[in-house]
Amino acid sequence: MNYQQLVYWEKQGYDQLCGVHCINSLLQGPYFNEVDLATIAQELDRQEIELLGKTGHRYRSQNVAEDGNFSIQVLAEALKKLGDLYIESVDSKINQNQDLSQESGFICNSQAHWFSIRKIENVWYNLNSTNKRGPEIISDFYLSAFLLSVKENGYQIFVVKGVYPPPQLDNIDQNDRQKVLTTQFIKQVHDRRVKKKNYKLNIGGSDEVEMEKALKQSKGEKYESTDEEFEDVQQPQKKQSTPKFQGQGVQFQNQKSAVNYPNFNIDPLDAEYRSIILMTLEQKFSMQLEEGLVILFQLPGGQNKQYTFSYDATVEDLYDFIFFESRQQPMRFILICPIQKLQLQDVSQQLLDIGIDTMTQIIVKKE
Structure with a gap:
């Protein structure tokens, strides 16, 4: 398989597993699942309980939330298990005044969402699991501006340094969550989108969209969706009676379809x-x-x-x-x-x- 022309991306549904999607998209393969990260979180909890001298029933985990969102410590430990991978804040002294375009990948975290940015075959991709149309191309020229925008929107950004494992793309059963896309396909989508006046890269999570919707509704204001969001649910159409067919023609008993086909x-x-x-x-x-x-x-x-x-x-x-x-x-x-x-x-x-x-x-x- 020619991995050089393929990009692995995980799409988020109504789960809170953006940490899983973030790390797998960064590593370019389904290296971890929620059970793996939960096991790491439990081990970190155990170590913290021993260190602090607290009993289990009095300890509230700082490594995994009730909704399944994982901490930076969990993701850092997961990366360590693959060998020579470690994280540093982009704001640390060692990374100040550095050319971040020479790095290989980043993970970004707000209080409620994780997403990754990765360079693959010298092309930067925004691998946010809430992207509507899959991986988004980031030009070298725009990378620093994009990272600044991410930071200004309340995210912490971490550089992932070290030796990355090879892509794990063999025998992937593609589904609604795990996708292997060709670079040609991603480029074609990108070329179509950049022509739009409201084009922008996605840095949000679906949770943030729902929060804004709720805020608008509480104020009695109408929420206007943007090109970057998932489509809203349309109202179900009234069910029609079963059509009858006669001869070689199609008899629909004068029904009017909801579809303009x-x-x-x-x-x-x-x-x-x-x-x-x-x-x-x-x-x-x-x-x-x-x-x-x-x-x-x-x-x-x-x-x-x-x-x-x-x-x-x-x-x-x-x-x-x-x-x-x-x-x-x-x-x-x-x-x-x-x-x-x-x-x-x-x-x-x-x-x-x-x-x-x-x-x-x-x-x-x-x-």
Whole structure:
């Protein structure tokens, strides 16, 4: 495997395991899980209890919070277990007036969030687990300004020095949390995003977003989401009755779909036109791309389908694929992205623009 063209990144869900995601993304592989870090935290607690002479029931852990967030001591000990790795604050005397672009990686910590920054094949990446579109490229020119911005937003920044272990990318079962992305894919996403006026690198955690939402609501103010955040949950649509089908055409009993997908509007009596559409889609999906956005579909019957779409694919392409795959049993359906908690209703949207990247799971639900 050519590791030089791959970047490992862990995505945060509704857990508080940003410390795990931070250290694994820094090390470029799933070296640790929450149990590993919890074991280290317990050992540190034991040592501190012995040192302070406190009994266990009177001791409150400073190494792991009730929500699962780990301390800097835990992450430092985890790095030591891999050999010659140690951390130093960027504000320490030894790092003052140093060219930080010559380092290999950083870990950043606020009270409620961890994320890492790593240089991979001479390119800096922001590997924040709450990034909406995966790893973010940081130019050498912008690195110092980005670190200053991180610091001004209340983070402590630590340089991770020493000999890093090799990437651990073999036999990774990619899922909604663990992703191996090509540098080409990351660069294409970056080139699209930097053209936007509101482009900025992400330094926050989803917990901070929720805090701001709550603060706004307490003041009776409307919260305006930004391009950097996860999509809000859309209100569920009223469930439609099961569609009936007649002959070669599609009979939907005059239902109006919540999705603006044009093929749902095919005249049920126009079997010839439907056949033409299906022939066109058969040509469209006859060959898969060698590289692109790999989308995993879960069909209503429980079956799974997988297809590789182009990097500029739209939501309509996803509907086209399922429309063609369900040609033997036509149905109206809606596509749902569970990781984003988003119903895909606007078929004109490009997948990357709404945070759907490679190895994303899409659920196909009958309307």
